[in-house]
Each structure stands twice: as C-alpha cells, then as structure tokens.
Amino acid sequence: QVQPVESGEGAVQSVGSLRLSCAASLDAYGSFCIGWIRQSPGKGRDAVATIDSTGLTRYSEFAKGRFTISRNNANNTLVLQMNAMSPDDTGMYYCAAQGWCLGATLLPALYNNWGQGTQVTVSS
Numbered sequence: 516q517v518q519p520v521e522s523g524e525g526a527v528q529s530v531g532s533l534r535l536s537c538a539a540s541l542d543a544y545g546s547f548c549i550g551w552i553r554q555s556p557g558k559g560r561d562a563v564a565t566i567d568s569t570g571l572t573r574y575s576e577f578a579k580g581r582f583t584i585s586r587n588n589a590n591n592t593l594v595l596q597m598n599a600m601s602p603d604d605t606g607m608y609y610c611a612a613q614g615w616c617l618g619a620t621l622l623p624a625l626y627n628n629w630g631q632g633t634q635v636t637v638s639s
Contacts, residue, residue, distance in 0.1 A: 517541060519549070519593075519610035519630035526636040531600055533635060537593040537610030539628075541568070544614035550584065551595045552623045553635075555606035562621035563608070564595060573619040577603070600637045607632040 523535035541547040550565025550573075564574045564584035572584055583596045593610060611626035620626075 517612045517614065517628040519612050519628060521608065521610045521630045521633040524633040524635070526638065527600055529601055529637060529639050531637070532596070532598045533600060534597070535595040535608055535610075535633060535635070537595075537630060538591060539593065539610065539612050539630075540591045541612060541614060542591070544568075546617050547612060547614050548616035548619050548626070549586065549593055549610070549612040550619065550621075550626075551593075551608055552611050552626070553604075553606040553608045554632075555603070558606075560609075560623045562623055565619040565621055566593070567617050567619040569617065571617075571619045573621050575621060597635075602637045602639050604635065604637050606635060608635050609633075 519539040546568045548567045551563040610630040612628045
C-alpha cells in the first residue's frame with residue numbers, strides 16, 4: 516500500500532507561484548502513475564497533472580502552460596510547480612498514486628492511493 520504525503524500548503528495572491536511536494540515510495544512497482552488532483556469549493560475532483568514511471572506527463576487544459584509536474588525517482592518526491600495562479604486554482608490538492616499503471620491517466624477514479632491533501636488558497 517502506498518501512502519502519499521503532501522507538503523507545501525499555502526496562500527498566494529493572484530499571478531503568484533506555489534510549489535507542492537509529495538513523498539511516495541513506488542519502488543515496489545514495475546510501473547506507476549502519480550499525480551495531483553484537486554477539489555475546488557463546490558466542485559468535484561479534477562486531475563491537475565500526472566506523470567508515469569516512463570516520465571510521460573499529462574496536464575489538464577487549465578494547467579497547461581502554467582503548472583509543471585516532475586518527479587525525482589532517487590528520493591521518491593513528486594513536485595508540482597504552479598505559476599501564474601488565479602483564484603480559480605483555490606482548492607484542496609491531493610497527491611494520488613497507482614501502481615502497475617502506465618499512461619499517466621488523468622482519471623481520478625483510477626487512483627487508489629491518496630494523500631491527506633494540502634490546502635491552496637489564491638486571493639485576488
């Protein structure tokens with residue numbers, strides 16, 4: 516069982532930047548997908564960005580050009596760099612992982628291992 520642990524909770528002003536980190540050991544799996552999924556107030560869960568064990572990355576449309584996902588396999592750390600943020604980016608951000616996965620799926624329902632979440636607030 517993988518237990519992702521997020522860090523980097525914060526509040527920023529519009530057009531500011533924030534960096535989130537997630538520690539998750541996936542060494543037991545020959546392949547995996549891991550990424551960030553957010554839940555904004557009054558909305559469902561939307562994938563933000565994902566990466567798989569081959570390094571393939573996927574971004575939701577709202578994240579393209581502003582957010583960058585990366586993973587350091589040596590220390591099992593996933594990072595989401597968020598730039599040019601807007602109040603619409605406010606929400607709870609979850610790190611989610613799935614072993615034996617390829618394709619960096621953006622479907623939240625396919626991830627079985629979730630962190631506790633970290634709150635991100637962007638003020639105008």
